[in-house]
Amino acid sequence: xxxxxxxxxxxxxxxxxxxxxxxxxxxxxxxxxxxxxxxxxxxxxxxxxxxxxxxxxxxxxxxxxxxxxxxxxxxxxxxxxxxxxxxxxxxxxxxxxxxxxxxxxxxxxxxxxxxxxxxxxxxxxxxxxxxxxxxxxxxxxxxxxxxxxxxxxxxxxxxxxxxxxxxxxxxxxxxxxxxxxxxxxxxxxxxxxxxxxxxxxxxxxxxxxxxxxxxxxxxxxxxxxxxxxxxxxxxxxxxxxxxxxxxxxxxxxxxxxxxxxxxxxxxxxxxxxxxxxxxxxxxxxxxxxxxxxxxxxxxxxxxxxxxxxxxxxxxxxxxxxxxxxxxxxxxxxxxxxxxxxxxxxxxxxxxxxxxxxxxxxxxxxxxxxxxxxxxxxxxxxxxx
Numbered sequence: 204x205x206x207x208x209x210x211x212x213x214x215x216x217x218x219x220x221x222x223x224x225x226x227x228x229x230x231x232x233x234x235x236x237x238x239x240x241x242x243x244x245x246x247x248x249x250x251x252x253x254x255x256x257x258x259x260x261x262x263x264x265x266x267x268x269x270x271x272x273x274x275x276x277x278x279x280x281x282x283x284x285x286x287x288x289x290x291x292x293x294x295x296x297x298x299x300x301x302x303x304x305x306x307x308x309x310x311x312x313x314x315x316x317x318x319x320x321x322x323x324x325x326x327x328x329x330x331x332x333x334x335x336x337x338x339x340x341x342x343x344x345x346x347x348x349x350x351x352x353x354x355x356x357x358x359x360x361x362x363x364x365x366x367x368x369x370x371x372x373x374x375x376x377x378x379x380x381x382x383x384x385x386x387x388x389x390x391x392x393x394x395x396x397x398x399x400x401x402x403x404x405x406x407x408x409x410x411x412x413x414x415x416x417x418x419x420x421x422x423x424x425x426x427x428x429x430x431x432x433x434x435x436x437x438x439x440x441x442x443x444x445x446x447x448x449x450x451x452x453x454x455x456x457x458x459x460x461x462x463x464x465x466x467x468x469x470x471x472x473x474x475x476x477x478x479x480x481x482x483x484x485x486x487x488x489x490x491x492x493x494x495x496x497x498x499x500x501x502x503x504x505x506x507x508x509x510x511x512x513x514x515x516x517x518x519x520x521x522x523x524x525x526x527x528x529x530x531x532x533x534x535x536x537x538x539x540x541x542x543x544x545x546x547x548x549x550x551x552x553x554x555x556x557x558x559x560x561x562x563x564x565x566x567x568x569x570x571x572x573x574x575x576x577x578x579x580x581x582x583x584x585x586x587x
């Protein structure tokens with residue numbers, strides 16, 4: 204990416220980035236071999252007040268760094284509601300959304316499922332985002348705001364439907380390098396001028412995971428491992444007494460993820476709708492993210508006693524649930540500007556070269572029997 208195409212930072216943004224940078228430098232200075240990349244990523248994204256997700260600026264939407272599926276079209280939430288409705292009816296009626304972003308998905312689901320939702324829990328680490336979500340829902344679903352409860356930590360148990368859209372990819376990852384059948388954990392260090400990645404001894408658990416997933420290659424192979432995602436799914440699964448979990452995110456099965464040709468991994472940054480390949484660019488202002496290894500997510504849920512219900516592309520899932528039918532019903536005049544705009548948004552959700560194939564949906568269940576219409580065709584669990 205050409206950094207000169209980006210506008211200069213405001214004084215406030217530059218100051219926030221400088222503070223975040225100094226904070227990380229201080230932590231590194233106390234460690235002889237630097238800090239694990241996962242720790243660096245955790246600091247960059249979640250340090251109170253200065254982290255990417257915990258800072259004050261708006262990150263999602265046309266004025267931010269990226270646009271999510273619920274932001275693209277209200278039909279995303281309305282279509283998803285068709286799958287969630289029967290699930291809620293077999294549970295206590297609670298919906299738990301992780302990392303609710305602007306609150307757009309919550310608003311759409313509250314409006315579509317008002318009669319079925321008992322409580323809409325939003326698990327959100329950022330106080331600033333939680334406040335924005337409350338304001339957005341109050342403005343766009345005022346009659347349902349009383350059902351919304353924000354949590355900043357996990358409850359003791361779940362009874363209902365757990366939902367996350369682009370949540371797993373925001374969790375810190377480990378970077379591991381393989382050369383000549385030896386594995387190395389990548390740490391972040393600082394030489395007084397620049398941050399850089401350096402090799403350190405790999406832990407036994409990371410060595411085991413890398414040995415399981417990494418291909419045998421003659422050249423150096425670097426990729427990500429996701430122990431935090433794995434632990435997160437296992438924890439939720441153990442707390443789920445009855446209900447379902449549905450995860451939307453971009454990623455692959457393990458064979459695709461760790462293909463020999465994908466030898467530099469999937470880690471990227473997002474900043475002002477630009478893709479950034481330098482993880483040390485505008486620290487605290489750039490989103491760092493890696494694709495999801497859905498094979499590992501499936502393993503985590505199944506190991507904790509959940510039923511793996513389905514795994515499909517976002518396109519197949521939404522088409523199975525009738526998003527095209529909803530589009531035609533709500534915009535009968537196919538020559539109108541409103542229809543053309545709505546159809547273009549749906550096209551982005553479904554097109555293979557947009558979000559349709561890269562984004563996947565994975566669902567788990569426990570002690571419920573429901574017709575999972577979203578996976579009636581196109582289930583690709585066999586690829587896991």
